[in-house]
Amino acid sequence: MKENEKDLYYLQGLSIPETPAPGQEPKPWQKTETIGKRVPRVDAYERVSGAAVYPSDIVLPEMIYGAILRCPHPNALVKKLDISAAIEMPGVLAVVSGSDPEARLEWNYSKEIKTALFEPHCRFEGEPVAAVAAETPYQAWDALRAVNVQYEVLPFVADERDALKKNAPSVHAGGNLLKTEKYERGNVEKGFIDADVVLEENYRTQCELHTPLELHGCVAQWNGDRLTLWESTQGVYAVQEKVAEVLGMPLSKVRVIGRYMGGGFGSKLQAGKYTIIAALLAKKAARPVKLFLTREETYLAVGNRPPxxxxxxxxxxxxxxxxxxxxxxxxxxxxxxxxxxxxxxxxxxxxxxxxxxxxxxxxxxxxxxxxxxxxxxxxxxxxxxxxxxxxxxxxxxxxxxxxxxxxxxxxxxxxxxxxxxxxxxxxxxxxxxxxxxxxxxxxxxxxxxxxxxxxxxxxxxxxxxxxxxxGGWPPSTVILKLFSDGSMNLNMGASDIGTGTKTVMALVAAEELGIRPEMIEIEHADTGTTQYATPSGGSKTVPTEAPTVRAAAISIKQQLLEMAAKDLQEEVVALSFKDGNVYSTKEPSKKIRIADISGLKKRGVIVGVGYRGPNPENxxxxxxxxxxxxxxxxxxxxxxxxxxxxxxxxxxxxxxxxxxxxxxxxxxxxxxxxxxxxxxxxxxxxxxxxxxxxxxxxxxxxxxxxxxxxxxxxxxxxxxxxxxxxxxxxxxxxxxxxxxxxxxxxxxxxxxxxxxxxxxxxxxxxxxxxxxxxx
The missing domain is CATH 3.30.365.10 (Aldehyde oxidase/xanthine dehydrogenase, molybdopterin binding domain)
Structure with missing residues (x-):
């Protein structure tokens, strides 16, 4: 690094926020230097240039392609399934269905409702019946057409307005009523008596579909008994938990990576059956399997806004x-x-x-x-x-x-x-x-x-x-690493679902430490290398992760002050930060560049760990x-x-x-x-x-x-x-x-x-x- 570039990691002409003593809450930011400004995304170039690698972009050596055969009826029983012709199709390396012992897995929709992964009673159009992996996507889809399925087609109900009518076909044995929830406060009848005007109207909102640009799916690869998934997801740890539960594996054996995601809007907060199916196909074929749904499949099987x-x-x-x-x-x-x-x-x-x-x-x-x-x-x-x-x-x-x-x-x-x-x-x-x-x-x-x-x-x-x-909520853990030259690594498990989460977190660290945002490298959304985070949904990511990043940055500042106090022979309480220096508030000319602090130079890296605290009570x-x-x-x-x-x-x-x-x-x-x-x-x-x-x-x-x-x-x-x-x-x-x-x-x-x-x-x-x- 050139001599005249040594201070370029730090923003000049500003005071870093006051550092609280350990155990104390930081004061609110006053005037901010980076927070609140119009700052381009830290990964803008990667996104607009096509350099960003989304899960659907992943290509691995010897990778093959998966496809799912789905029930074409809204209500049907699978009476007979013959996959023999599909197995003989060109390029086919694996076929799985409910008849395979390794695919006889339980899928939980709730504590009360549990089905098989390949449920023989298909209760909606698009329910998985079998799956194939082949050398090319075309071969996989050709093989699906060769699967012979005999269905007993049953009566259906396709509108919630018909579901409780007499003689409506039952979706489940107990009927079509899932639950009724009631809430009341005050006296509604008296309220209408006290009113000068009373109006009543019926309203309806139709079912709306997510349709994100990047399709739902993943790439699955086994390495011995370890499974790695590259999934388009809003929460890598949520996917890890579901996959480990369904496959009966330790969490430590399942790694989920999802650094970029092309839209989800809530539909990718969880793993899908397709995730498990991809893992089964990859294991059976002993090859990595890429399984992303078609656009038509996403309309049927991976969510909607209810009518x-x-x-x-x-x-x-x-x-x-x-x-x-x-x-x-x-x-x-x-x-x-x-x-x-x-x-x-x-x-x-x-x-x-x-x-x-x-x-x-x-x-x-x-x-x-x-x-x-x-x-x-x-x-x-x-x-x-x-x-x-x-x-x-x-x-x-x-x-x-x-x-x-x-x-x-x-x-x-x-x-x-x-x-x-x-x-x-x-x-x-x-x-x-x-x-x-x-x-x-x-x-x-x-x-x-x-x-x-x-x-x-x-x-x-x-x-x-x-x-x-x-307002966000715990838990969340973030690790910051400040290197000896003043640059930084930010490590968090949260996904950036397209909203600019990585940029906001870089700005929080930059604001607290006075570092230029472009000097912060971000690792995120990888259960193998980053810290635990709940899925990015419910408008919780910024209010959850940002305070966590700030806590980690404050931890680094506290360590720097202790190190600088030894170099400057001053009390910690008498030191502060400005322009990439630690200086004495009593004698401002007495200062030391952060990069010259002996403790930092000796260690090479200072690590700050931040945790998300509880929300205020009541x-x-x-x-x-x-x-x-x-x-x-x-x-x-x-x-x-x-x-x-x-x-x-x-x-x-x-x-x-x-x-x-x-x-x-x-x-x-x-x-x-x-x-x-x-x-x-x-x-x-x-x-x-x-x-x-x-x-x-x-x-x-x-x-x-x-x-x-x-x-x-x-x-x-x-x-x-x-x-x-x-x-x-x-x-x-x-x-x-x-x-x-x-x-x-x-x-x-x-x-x-x-x-x-x-x-x-x-x-x-x-x-x-x-x-x-x-x-």
């Missing part, structure tokens, strides 16, 4: 005070327990101040693929109902929709046990500052339905939300958000064009403004899909099969559907109670209110209330025609 049918009755006084909310919901997670109504009623319970609330959620089975968590499970469905009802109530009492929400903002959680206060409550600021920045009042006047006689109508709408969690950590949008409706064609969106979020401290804004834009885009284009189509009456399992017929929003005017407006209330970095979750809240904001804008433009997703042109034009006839 929900909701009824909401609400009472309000003329001054805007909510008096009662009564909510019923039916949903389905498919053929197995997977959260068909999980958290669907949480916004009803907790978003707005209301003394009298009653909810009842009924989860049922149908013959369809199991659900998996999908960005803010349950919340977008509830918001679709609640936020449209709030607008309807506001109209009924002649109050602005924003004002009605402002009248009913709680400062504590009404639904959590003990009614804990929120650590920060930014909903009021989200509403007020968002309305001001959007130009809400002026836009509503300009976009009034009565304005203009043409067939193009404009409308504005808004909606708000909270997210059930978002406090509720929740992100809040509000969104505003403007639409243009062609009343002749039913087409809706979204003109602009503004999202405000109280997610605590902004860690990296660039990734923050990207999250907001991405979340709104996903919400537009739920509102406007996305839904699963099952043949409800004849076959029970999915009819739109491809990207052509399942309509994801494209650049043509998303406005170029999307504004992200952070409401930066640093949450010092939540954790030592002041950050709360962001990923989920940015999707929750989008769909109802659009629906409210369409209503404002047309006077038509769309209660079922998606808002398609055909549906809207039909309702417009009906309204004209009634008029």
């Amino acid at each position: 929900n049918d909701m009824r909401l009755k609400a009472g309000v006084k003329k001054d805007g005070t909510l008096t009662a909310l009564d909510f019923c919901c039916t949903g389905t997670g498919g053929a197995y327990p997977s959260g068909g109504t999980s958290l669907v009623d949480w916004l009803i319970r907790d978003l707005y101040k209301c003394p009298n609330v009653r909810t009842e959620c009924t989860d049922v089975y149908i013959h369809a693929g199991p659900a998996r968590p999908f960005r803010a499970p349950g919340h977008p469905q509830a918001a679709w109902a609640l936020e449209q009802m709030m607008d309807a109530l506001a109209k009924a009492i002649h109050m602005d929709p924003v004002e009605l929400r402002l009248k009913n903002i709680p400062d504590f959680s009404q639904a959590k046990e003990g009614n804990p206060p929120y650590t920060t409550t930014g909903l009021r600021q989200c509403l007020e500052e968002g309305a001001r920045a959007f130009g809400w009042e002026e836009a509503r006047k300009k976009s009034a339905p009565s304005s203009g006689a043409g067939h193009i109508k404009r409308g504005v709408g808004m909606a708000s939300c909270l997210w059930f969690v978002g 406090k509720s950590i929740n992100p809040f958000a509000a969104q505003f949008c403007e639409v243009e409706v062609n009343t002749k064609t039913g087409e809706v064009k979204i003109l602009r969106f503004l999202g405000t979020n109280d997610s605590g401290r902004v860690m990296d403004r660039l990734t923050y804004d990207s999250q907001v834009i991405g979340g709104i885009t996903m919400g537009i899909g739920l509102a406007m284009t996305e839904y699963r189509v099952l043949d409800r009456n004849q076959t029970g099969k999915m009819l739109n399992r491809n990207w052509h017929d399942y309509k994801l929003p494209t650049a043509m559907d998303v406005p170029d005017d999307i504004v992200s407006l952070p409401i930066e209330l640093v949450d010092t109670q939540a954790n030592t970095t002041g950050a709360k979750g962001l990923g989920e809240p940015v999707t929750i209110p989008t769909a109802p904001a659009i629906a409210n804008a369409v209503y404002h433009a047309t006077g038509i209330r769309i209660t079922e997703t998606p808002i398609s042109p055909g549906k809207l034009i039909r309702l417009l025609a009906e309204s004209r006839k009634e008029g």
Whole structure:
């Protein structure tokens, strides 16, 4: 290294945050130098250049390819399975099915529901029946076609609205009712008596599918009795645990690597049957096996956002005070327990101040693929109902929709046990500052339905939300290694699921130690070499891992101060950091470069270990958000064009403004899909099969559907109670209110209330025609 480059590892002209004594909590950051700025991702070049190696990019010597034969019926018994012809096909090296002793494994959907890995009673289209590994993918798929399966096709139920009807086909022996959950506080009947206005409406959200860009799958390789998996996953340790459990192996014998992942949205929080099948094929063939699902398979077998049918009755006084909310919901997670109504009623319970609330959620089975968590499970469905009802109530009492929400903002959680206060409550600021920045009042006047006689109508709408969690939680362990030249290695088990986790963690270490972020090398998401971390989901990764990284950085600083104290012959309490030096606060000219500290030079590396501490007791950590949008409706064609969106979020401290804004834009885009284009189509009456399992017929929003005017407006209330970095979750809240904001804008433009997703042109034009006839 050249002499004039020796200090380039350290940021110049700034003071590093004060180092707490061992055992003491660090003070909140004040003015920050790297945190909160617009910083490009630390792995940006790798991602955009194609140099990043995703699990689906892995190629190993002698690797072969796996494929899974799936049941083509929604309900069928496998009566006979003949794989003899498949075994003789060119290139085939392994075939596994339920008849193989090594494949007779148990797969748990819950404590109550357990099936075989290759379950002979196939309860949804796409259930695995057999699998093949061959020299090429084409040979593997050819071999699957040679497998002879005789099915006994059984009656099916493909819609949750039919599941509890008399004589409906049973998914399981006990019938189709999975569970009913009830919640109540106050006196709902009295609440309706006290109301000046009572409204009731039915709502429905269709089933939505994850469809991440990188398909689900893995590469499996055995080395003796050790199994290594390269998996596209949101949590390598979660996959390790499931695989070890199913295969009956010690955790130490299963290594899972997942450094890059091309999208998951909750569908990759767990291992799939495909993971186990890949391992079995690799063992049988004695070759590494690559098994990634086709796009069509992912539509059937690896998750969805459940459909929900909701009824909401609400009472309000003329001054805007909510008096009662009564909510019923039916949903389905498919053929197995997977959260068909999980958290669907949480916004009803907790978003707005209301003394009298009653909810009842009924989860049922149908013959369809199991659900998996999908960005803010349950919340977008509830918001679709609640936020449209709030607008309807506001109209009924002649109050602005924003004002009605402002009248009913709680400062504590009404639904959590003990009614804990929120650590920060930014909903009021989200509403007020968002309305001001959007130009809400002026836009509503300009976009009034009565304005203009043409067939193009404009409308504005808004909606708000909270997210059930978002404060992170233990456990988490991070190891930092500071090298003698001032560069650093950051070691953590968490996955970066595309949200910029690695970048944020590098910024935390850089902020605390004064190191340039580009001097930090990151190791992550490898159970063989990195530290334990829970899966990256639930908007928990930044508020979980960032305080852990900060704790590890503080440990390094404490060690450096002790070493420097010996060199400078000073007390530790009299030392501080600046510009890559440790100096005496009593005599600032008395200093030593960090790289020259004798203890560091002698050791070569200083290791700091950080752990995630517990969340504060009796406090509720929740992100809040509000969104505003403007639409243009062609009343002749039913087409809706979204003109602009503004999202405000109280997610605590902004860690990296660039990734923050990207999250907001991405979340709104996903919400537009739920509102406007996305839904699963099952043949409800004849076959029970999915009819739109491809990207052509399942309509994801494209650049043509998303406005170029999307504004992200952070409401930066640093949450010092939540954790030592002041950050709360962001990923989920940015999707929750989008769909109802659009629906409210369409209503404002047309006077038509769309209660079922998606808002398609055909549906809207039909309702417009009906309204004209009634008029």
